[in-house]
Amino acid sequence: MSKKAASVFVQTLKNHGVDRFFCVPGESYLSVMDELLYSPGIEVVTCRHEGGAGFMAVADAKCTGKAGVAFVSRGPGATNASISVHSAHQGGIPMVLFIGQVNRISTGKMHLQEMDFIKTFSDMAKHVEQINIPSEIANVTARAFHIAESGIPGPVVIAVPTDVLEAEIKSLDVKRIKINPPLAFPDKVKEVSKLLSNAKKPVLVVGGQVHTSTRSRKLVVEISETYNLPVLCTYEHQDIISNDNLYYAGELGLRPPEPVRQNALEADLVLVVGHRFNGVPNMAYKFPSSKQKFIHVIPDPNTIGKIFRTDMGIVADSENFLEQLSKFAINNKNNERDEWVKLCHYRYLNNDATITPRSANDGLDFAHLIDGLGKIAPENSIITNDAGNFTSWMHHRFPFKSTMKLIGSEIGAMGMGIPAGVAAALRFPDRQVFSIVGDGGALMTGSELATAIAQNAKIRVIVANNNHYGTIRYHQEVHFPTRDHYATNLINPDFAKYGESFGLECFIINKVEEVIPILKKAMEADGPSLIEFKMSLELNTSTTSISELHGI
Numbered sequence: 001m002s003k004k005a006a007s008v009f010v011q012t013l014k015n016h017g018v019d020r021f022f023c024v025p026g027e028s029y030l031s032v033m034d035e036l037l038y039s040p041g042i043e044v045v046t047c048r049h050e051g052g053a054g055f056m057a058v059a060d061a062k063c064t065g066k067a068g069v070a071f072v073s074r075g076p077g078a079t080n081a082s083i084s085v086h087s088a089h090q091g092g093i094p095m096v097l098f099i100g101q102v103n104r105i106s107t108g109k110m111h112l113q114e115m116d117f118i119k120t121f122s123d124m125a126k127h128v129e130q131i132n133i134p135s136e137i138a139n140v141t142a143r144a145f146h147i148a149e150s151g152i153p154g155p156v157v158i159a160v161p162t163d164v165l166e167a168e169i170k171s172l173d174v175k176r177i178k179i180n181p182p183l184a185f186p187d188k189v190k191e192v193s194k195l196l197s198n199a200k201k202p203v204l205v206v207g208g209q210v211h212t213s214t215r216s217r218k219l220v221v222e223i224s225e226t227y228n229l230p231v232l233c234t235y236e237h238q239d240i241i242s243n244d245n246l247y248y249a250g251e252l253g254l255r256p257p258e259p260v261r262q263n264a265l266e267a268d269l270v271l272v273v274g275h276r277f278n279g280v281p282n283m284a285y286k287f288p289s290s291k292q293k294f295i296h297v298i299p300d301p302n303t304i305g306k307i308f309r310t311d312m313g314i315v316a317d318s319e320n321f322l323e324q325l326s327k328f329a330i331n332n333k334n335n336e337r338d339e340w341v342k343l344c345h346y347r348y349l350n351n352d353a354t355i356t357p358r359s360a361n362d363g364l365d366f367a368h369l370i371d372g373l374g375k376i377a378p379e380n381s382i383i384t385n386d387a388g389n390f391t392s393w394m395h396h397r398f399p400f401k402s403t404m405k406l407i408g409s410e411i412g413a414m415g416m417g418i419p420a421g422v423a424a425a426l427r428f429p430d431r432q433v434f435s436i437v438g439d440g441g442a443l444m445t446g447s448e449l450a451t452a453i454a455q456n457a458k459i460r461v462i463v464a465n466n467n468h469y470g471t472i473r474y475h476q477e478v479h480f481p482t483r484d485h486y487a488t489n490l491i492n493p494d495f496a497k498y499g500e501s502f503g504l505e506c507f508i509i510n511k512v513e514e515v516i517p518i519l520k521k522a523m524e525a526d527g528p529s530l531i532e533f534k535m536s537l538e539l540n541t542s543t544t545s546i547s548e549l550h551g552i
Contacts, residue, residue, distance in 0.1 A: 002168040005134045006031035009165065010039050011173035012138045016145045018042055018069050020060065020426070022053040024080075026073020028100025031165035045426065045455060048447040050077045052419040054084025055409075055445065057095050059384065059420035062407045063427040065212035067094035067148040067156075074101050074159075075115055083413055085155045086124045090279060091236075091410035092208045094153035096144050101159040104132060117159040126154035134167035138174040146177040152209070152276065152300045181317035182299050184324055188314050192271065192295055193328035195312075196227050199269035199293070201340050203249065206241075207234035207275025208410075209299070209318040216274075217402045219322040221245065228332040230344035232264060235280040236408040239383075239400040249344035252281035253395045254412070257354075257543065259347030265289065273297045274318035277307060279410065297321045353396035353542040357512075360545075363536035364512060366393045366464055372515035373434065373462075374399045376523075382407065382424045382433045386417030386441035389471045390464035390535065392542040394436055414441035418461060419448045425457035425528075432460065432523055439465040439492050449502040452528040460522045461504070461530040463495045466537040474540050477549035499530035506530045 010032060013021075020043040025033060036042055047053040050072045057068030068088075072081045078099045088095040102111045121128045127147045131140050137160070144156040196202050204224065210216040217240055224231050224247035231247050233240050238251040250260035261283065264270075270288040275281065276298060288294040288308060295312045296304050304313030314321060357367040370393045377383075383398070384407040385391050391408070400406060407424055409416040421435030442463045452459055469488040476485050496506040505525040507518045509532070522529040538546050 002170050004031065004035070004165075005137045005167045005169050006035045006165040007039070008169060008171065008173050009137050009141060010035045010042070012141045013069070014041055015173055015175045016142070017066060017176070020045060021069035021071055022047055022056040022060070022423070023071035024048070024050050024053055024073070024077060026077055026100050028073045028102070028162050029071055029098070029160065029165060031162070032071065045451065047419070047451050049445065050080035051083050051415055052445045052448040052451065054081040054097065055087070055416050055419035056423040057097070058084050058088050058091075058093050058409070059407050059416075059423035060427060061088070061093050061095055062212065063405070063424055067096045067145055069096050069098070071098045072100070074099060078115065078117060078120070082121070082124065083415065085121060085157060087409045087411045087413055087416070088155035089124045089126070092152045092154060092276065094148040095155040096148050097155060097157045099157065099159045101130060101161040103163040104161045105163075107161070117157060121157045124155070125157045128157045130159040130161070131164050132161065134164045135169045135171040137164065137169070138171060142174040142177055146179065150179045150181070152298065152303065181320065182315050184297070184314055184316035184321045186324060188312070189321060189324040190328050192312070192314070193325060193330055195269060195293070195295065196229065196271065197330045197332055200336060201267050202269040202271065203230050203232055203264065203267040203344075205232045205234065205252065205270060205272040205275065205281070207237055207272070207281070209274025210240055210322075211237050213319055216319045216322060217241065219319065219326055221247070221402070222326050223322060226326065226329045228337045228341055230263060230341055234275045236406060236410050238395065239402060239404045239406040242402045243348070243400045246345050247341060248348060250348040251395050252283065252287070254280055255392070255541070256283075257351035257396060259351040263344045263347055267292060269293045269295070271295045271297070273321060276303050282307070353392065358539055360536040360538040362538050363466060363534045364509070365539050366390055366533065366535050367397060367542065368512050368515050369462065369464070369509070369533050370394055370397045372519055376516060376519060377434065378432050379403050380431050382428060382431055384408065384417050384420035384424055384433065384435045386437040387412045387414045387471075388438035388440060388464070389474055389541045390438045391436070396542045414438070415444035417441055418445050418459070421459035421461065422448055422452050422455065422457045425452070425459050426455055429458070433458065435459050435461045437461065437463055438470065439463060439467065439490060439495070440469050442495065443492070446498070449499060449504060449528065449530075453503045456527060458525070459528045461499070461528070463530065463532045464535045465492060465495060465532055466535040467492055468537050470537065470540060473537070473546070474544070474549070477540070477546060481550055495530065495532035504528045504530045506532070508532045508534070510534050
């Protein structure tokens, strides 16, 4: 008996555990939407922009460890969503983006909104494919999830012509392809164990592959204690280990405080688990240096040795490697190693970014907000963040617990914070979700506040408002200190009124003594809430000021 391809497609999605996807509805995949009317089980979250929908899918993947799913229409819808695909690719996040495509008869004729998505997305996705044979729709879909979730995870883009979805087919839906991750060879793990034990100043660096697994987080703590080993976390992953743990040595994020850099650069052995070590954490290719022994554990042979000279590469699933390493426990309790561990943690706790909040004439130090939030945020809180200098306070001062979850964009793209908060609040409705955004990012995807209201996603949005693109102003002062700043001033709305217009309960913080009382009120709101924090521009980052950068 034949079925419409859209019906087989929807059932295949269910077979892969898809219970929610994010979209801006488009006429190019109406058959899928129609099928869901008669085949319940997948929640459709209607967003206000495809960029927001894509960011929600990325955040959902960070919440579950499974591929987040977004649907968009062709042309403008697909290009609007591309920012999230780029983010998932560089961050190693599993995602499947389905794009409605023109009918096959129109392909190659520059039909309205037609694009060659294989060309467009080939540089920012693990795999791109267009389904041109209706009977292959289930197989291609199953393969998309397998590719997205195996090895180093990443985004897969599938274009589906409208007439393919509407075709009658006799092929059946397809179940999930079982993924067997690569396992580490025990003799190699034993060798790593000996190297760790013989090193004087080793560090363990953990990243995205460790982020979503509760078991992996526990193993990181167990290994750090057993091997007496400081732990550095990669950018946007500092929640892997509680920051008050003696073994936490800091985050390798954007412009880490100099003492945290020293923790990395003074190590004689660097063990990186679960991160390609591309981008921000390698500190502009200065870490690891040629003087440091480098061991890299990642489930992709093509990654090892690609960026850095590598002394030992182990192609393995991160959790399997950590599990095995924990069983080769060798007692490394000695005065020299004890002092190294204490020094690394001391440096994280005591640096220019953790000093007492400063004063300025043009607003408040954002440290007040972060310190207040750190005191009252529940230990299972979820923090989503946008991109901008305001995040430096969060990365350097907020006392993350391993029971918390940090969700940010590893590519430093503005617009992630609010959509990520919506996705996290839908996935964990009983947990407090704080979305920390700047005034720039808040207006890039602030329209998703409407989605928060529609879905009753109880996010607590904190807008750090200094009426500037603060990060760009920072770079202007650093690179062109004798010039006047240009093009970074912002005309902003009254963010409290802006939020209220959507239906959020809103507050404004103008004074230090208002921080904790207003945070508590925002947390008690029965729906989404928003706080506008009147932030100083002069205090441009957690460690710098405009005057200092300008040489005044």
